[in-house]
Amino acid sequence: MRIALFSTCIGDALFPDASKATALILSRLGHEVVYPEGQTCCGQMHINSGYQKQAAGIVETYVDAFSDPSIDAVVAPSGSCVTSVRNHQEHVVKRYGTPALVDGCRTTAQKTYELSEFLVDVEGTTELGAYFPHRVTYHPSCHGKRMLKVGERPYQLLRNVEGMELVELGNAEECCGFGGTFAIKNADVSSAMAADKARHIADTNAEYVTGGDSSCLMNIAGVLSRQHYGVRAVHMAEILASTKDQPWTPSQAAYRKEAFL
Structure with missing residues (x-):
């Protein structure tokens, strides 16, 4: 599979090791991992704070970054960001976006996964050969x-x-x-x-x-x-x-x- 890594804002700015580890895990499983450089924020902060109109443009950027048909799945090491993508983005663009953006939002939401979801539900594995003696x-x-x-x-x-x-x-x-x-x-x-x-x-x-x-x-x-x-x-x-x-x-x-x- 060709998988896009969604690093998230906090991952990109403060904790890149979580994103690097996610990419490493997916690569070891035999997937092609890509990093769309146009990605930014999922819009969660704006949506949660009531700035839904302003979030519409951020959602559009997410859709533009990850809607490429060659990308089979989008994986993020963040339950909160994936929640925003799957549960909030469509509601925002229905009010402040275009019909085309709504369709694009649905497409990206359907293929966006939190890491453990992807590994267990899509990859079908719970054994990664990990070792952490603590x-x-x-x-x-x-x-x-x-x-x-x-x-x-x-x-x-x-x-x-x-x-x-x-x-x-x-x-x-x-x-x-x-x-x-x-x-x-x-x-x-x-x-x-x-x-x-x-x-x-x-x-x-x-x-x-x-x-x-x-x-x-x-x-x-x-x-x-x-x-x-x-x-x-x-x-x-x-x-x-x-x-x-x-x-x-x-x-x-x-x-x-x-x-x-």
């Missing part, structure tokens, strides 16, 4: 859990990582408090939610917390660092890309503790 707990992000309903897919993939001890996270269903602009507009509530999440993670005695959204991991990693819990955050793609021959070491982790001191 104690790890998993945080299910709100968009992945509630909107995309990725369910057990991430757990299926992580349970097959050789050498890794996957430990259950208490109150895993609770939000980490990020929520994009929610963390800014409701800082006190967000901070309390993030503190609860960090405490539950620390209670697992894990070395790492992982997940499918860089934004959530950024928020969680900041609290873990400030509270000196000694737990690092790493995107699930980075764990799945780590092998005995090509280990993904802590010094490469995009969410390393030192970045949040």
Whole structure:
């Protein structure tokens, strides 16, 4: 298959290792991975903040970048961005776009996948030959859990990582408090939610917390660092890309503790 990597804004600007790991995983599975250079944002920030008219142009840019018929699938290491593509973009362009853009939006939405969805549902595999000899707990992000309903897919993939001890996270269903602009507009509530999440993670005695959204991991990693819990955050793609021959070491982790001191 010819697969386009959607790196997302936060991935491109702050945490490129998650995108690189995603591309590496897909390449190892025998796919041709391409990176449309015209890609920008999915429009989520604007849509969530009420700027739907302004988001229409961003959605059009996404469609232009990924609607190429030669692209069989679009894969992103982000449940929240894929949620925006599949659940929000069409609603925006129905109001502020053209019929042609609506059609294009539907086409790109139908072939856009979150990483664990693609691996389990399309590729049909939960075994990637990954090796990560650490104690790890998993945080299910709100968009992945509630909107995309990725369910057990991430757990299926992580349970097959050789050498890794996957430990259950208490109150895993609770939000980490990020929520994009929610963390800014409701800082006190967000901070309390993030503190609860960090405490539950620390209670697992894990070395790492992982997940499918860089934004959530950024928020969680900041609290873990400030509270000196000694737990690092790493995107699930980075764990799945780590092998005995090509280990993904802590010094490469995009969410390393030192970045949040």
